[in-house]
Amino acid sequence: MTRWYSEKKHEHYYNQAKKDGYRARSAYKLKQINKRFNIIKKGDKILDLGAAPGGWSQVAKRLVGETGLVLGVDILPVQKIDGVSFIKGDMTNDSTIEIIKEKLSNYIVDCVISDMSPDISGNYSLDQARSIYLCEKAFETTKLFLKQNGHFICKIFEGADFEQFKKSVKPYFSNIKIFNPKASRKSSSEIYLICKSFNKKK
Helix, strand or coil: CHHHHHHHHHHHHHHHHHHHCCCCCCHHHHHHHHHHHCCCCCCCEEEEECCCCCHHHHHHHHHHCCCCEEEEEECCCCCCCCCEEEEECCCCCHHHHHHHHHHCCCCCEEEEEECCCCCCCCCHHHHHHHHHHHHHHHHHHHHHHEEEEEEEEEEEECCCCHHHHHHHHHHHEEEEEEECCCCCCCCCCEEEEEEEEECCCC
């Protein structure tokens, strides 16, 4: 019964994404996160890490409106989205950080959102370790570009190093929550860290 429900839920969000014009069902994860935590507001500047195929960037752009900015980054190419800029680059390379600096006039954003995920090998310990590594890179990037009192959203796989990563991030934010959006597959080990009110002086 659980597997049947999970498959039906997956089908629901997949079909809804097509109906609503989103490129991926993952768009509903960000919509659910923002509805719960009010992270992204009109006029915000957003840095979207792991942006391909563009579902989160689409949601972010609709939320920030015409006066806002969305810059997406991914190692894979992303087809054009009106009002959104993209960088094709590897977030584990310093050269990508330099390109982000060139794109952001004052190096400051209101929110960093990361849906980065490793290529799944099937070896969970390895996949979880790679997920942590990507989260660490996302956090390093956040410390560079996030404004004082800005927010950080990060996808992470639960496992051995999760608590240590959370512990390393915690001193930089006034509030950290763990959230599992309904749009996530029931069988998935992914969760999201919702980190609010960044202390840039740390």
